[in-house]
Amino acid sequence: MTDIRTAGSAPASSLEGSELVPLWLDNEARPAPRAAVTGERSVDLLVVGGGFTGLWTALRAVERDPGARVLLIEGDRIAEHATGRNGGFCEASLTHGESNGRSRWPDEYDSLHELGLRNLDEIEETIGRYGIDCGFVRGGVLAVATRAHEVAYLEPDEPGFLGAEAVRDLVASPTYLAGRHEADECALVDPARLAWGLAAAAESQGVQVAEHTRLVDLRREGDGLVARTDGGTIRARRAVLATNAFPSPLRRTRWSIVPVYDYVLATEPLTDEQLAAVRWDPTFGISDSGNQFHYYRITPDRRILWGGYDAVYHFGRSIDPDHDDRRETFEVLAEHFFETFPQLAGIRFSHRWSGVIDTSTRFCAFFGTAHRGRTAYAVGFTGLGVGASRFAADVMLDLLAGEDTERTRLAMVKERPLPFPPEPFAWFGISVTRWSMAREDRTGRRNLWLRTLDRLGLGFDS
Numbered sequence: 001m002t003d004i005r006t007a008g009s010a011p012a013s014s015l016e017g018s019e020l021v022p023l024w025l026d027n028e029a030r031p032a033p034r035a036a037v038t039g040e041r042s043v044d045l046l047v048v049g050g051g052f053t054g055l056w057t058a059l060r061a062v063e064r065d066p067g068a069r070v071l072l073i074e075g076d077r078i079a080e081h082a083t084g085r086n087g088g089f090c091e092a093s094l095t096h097g098e099s100n101g102r103s104r105w106p107d108e109y110d111s112l113h114e115l116g117l118r119n120l121d122e123i124e125e126t127i128g129r130y131g132i133d134c135g136f137v138r139g140g141v142l143a144v145a146t147r148a149h150e151v152a153y154l155e156p157d158e159p160g161f162l163g164a165e166a167v168r169d170l171v172a173s174p175t176y177l178a179g180r181h182e183a184d185e186c187a188l189v190d191p192a193r194l195a196w197g198l199a200a201a202a203e204s205q206g207v208q209v210a211e212h213t214r215l216v217d218l219r220r221e222g223d224g225l226v227a228r229t230d231g232g233t234i235r236a237r238r239a240v241l242a243t244n245a246f247p248s249p250l251r252r253t254r255w256s257i258v259p260v261y262d263y264v265l266a267t268e269p270l271t272d273e274q275l276a277a278v279r280w281d282p283t284f285g286i287s288d289s290g291n292q293f294h295y296y297r298i299t300p301d302r303r304i305l306w307g308g309y310d311a312v313y314h315f316g317r318s319i320d321p322d323h324d325d326r327r328e329t330f331e332v333l334a335e336h337f338f339e340t341f342p343q344l345a346g347i348r349f350s351h352r353w354s355g356v357i358d359t360s361t362r363f364c365a366f367f368g369t370a371h372r373g374r375t376a377y378a379v380g381f382t383g384l385g386v387g388a389s390r391f392a393a394d395v396m397l398d399l400l401a402g403e404d405t406e407r408t409r410l411a412m413v414k415e416r417p418l419p420f421p422p423e424p425f426a427w428f429g430i431s432v433t434r435w436s437m438a439r440e441d442r443t444g445r446r447n448l449w450l451r452t453l454d455r456l457g458l459g460f461d462s
């Protein structure tokens, strides 16, 4: 078997004519921008950030407290960043997978798993209740092994393990050596349509949503908060910061996350013959099992979305539109695509894009408050926040209300991750980790650096 990471040359021609735009945002269903807020305002709850974390918070706030005056401000457009750029894998996991969650919180992992499944059920129920048309299908995810040492990760002795023949019967790829289909723990969505639907649902419940309104400063004043934006001043009793990898007004969260760019391609729509040639039921997504893994799925309009593998950190925690178009990464992704599906030779990519992930040293979101309990935040989803953002919204609302709940009692909610070091140490550490993980993918062996990180609780085992 050829290793899909080393074989062949990049079919650069497949990228010719592709547009640098997220597939999900390139849609005529995209609503017109809402007006910015200007002048002086006064609200009960100010939510900053119009991605899933902010949208779920605004909607849950009025569902929990009907009549509350809630204002959501987004500096750019709703769903413009990670929320409108992701793979649309809406997973039950709150901890970026079982092994990460179980190793960090062994005593409460079963509760976290149960809460995650309930959260996914409630997302499904909410989408149904508001009639949000976002292609939600709960077909699960197929994990595949493409290298011999990855087969063991899929637990060959447990029920549900698929050998090479069985997994290739499910999806026709010559690279698959084994698989496991977790049917209930993941749904696929069109994330932008979900976000636009959540914004409309929140508005239907009385939330005010403003775009092109950027928070510049947030401070405590009297028994409330004063937020300065690029267009005015907002007085709020409470605030939620849902700003992902972007610089937070709270210094304390800045050291705990680094922005990492993730890159994605989407093909032109597949014909009936092409779909038949891959033999893939579009209700489930697929991910392979390396540290540097690909995630891929069929979209509601029959394209294959193909992302992941080459996550890139830019020196100095840099976030810059110049990082969006990374030719070498797109070529590697295209090469791996055709190794996986050689029967699709000749198909072209119509879209290429990237987005910023808020990576934390524990690889899942962390939570906290500031301004003497008046401001709450949740960041650090590390690329798995489509589903977990709704759970995070309820955690933040619990914290602001000072409520003792099954969520706020969790060690996962109370504990904070170790911060990243300043530059140049962050860049050096991330580069060595990345190199070591790629090496482990090739050899199946964890080197001294990764084993040291494991001992410090900083290791990631995908």
Ligand SMILES: Cc1cc2nc3c(=O)[nH]c(=O)nc-3n(C[C@H](O)[C@H](O)[C@H](O)COP(=O)(O)OP(=O)(O)OC[C@H]3O[C@@H](n4cnc5c(N)ncnc54)[C@H](O)[C@@H]3O)c2cc1C
Residues within 6 Å of the ligand: 048, 049, 050, 051, 052, 053, 054, 073, 074, 075, 076, 077, 078, 079, 080, 081, 082, 083, 084, 085, 086, 087, 088, 089, 090, 091, 213, 214, 215, 216, 242, 243, 244, 245, 246, 247, 262, 263, 264, 295, 307, 354, 355, 356, 357, 381, 382, 383, 384, 385, 386, 387, 388, 389
């Ligand atoms: C390429 C890619 C693929 C991914 N794939 C998946 C996947 O398949 N499954 C999954 O679960 N997760 C995935 N993720 C992660 C997932 O998209 C996010 O965790 C999730 O959407 C939650 O995002 P968020 O709301 O926290 O952040 P965002 O969507 O980034 O929203 C934060 C918003 O805050 C705004 N903002 C920041 N600062 C300010 C300010 N000062 N004032 C006003 N507004 C401000 C930003 O403009 C932004 O719109 C992926 C991410 C990327 C980038």
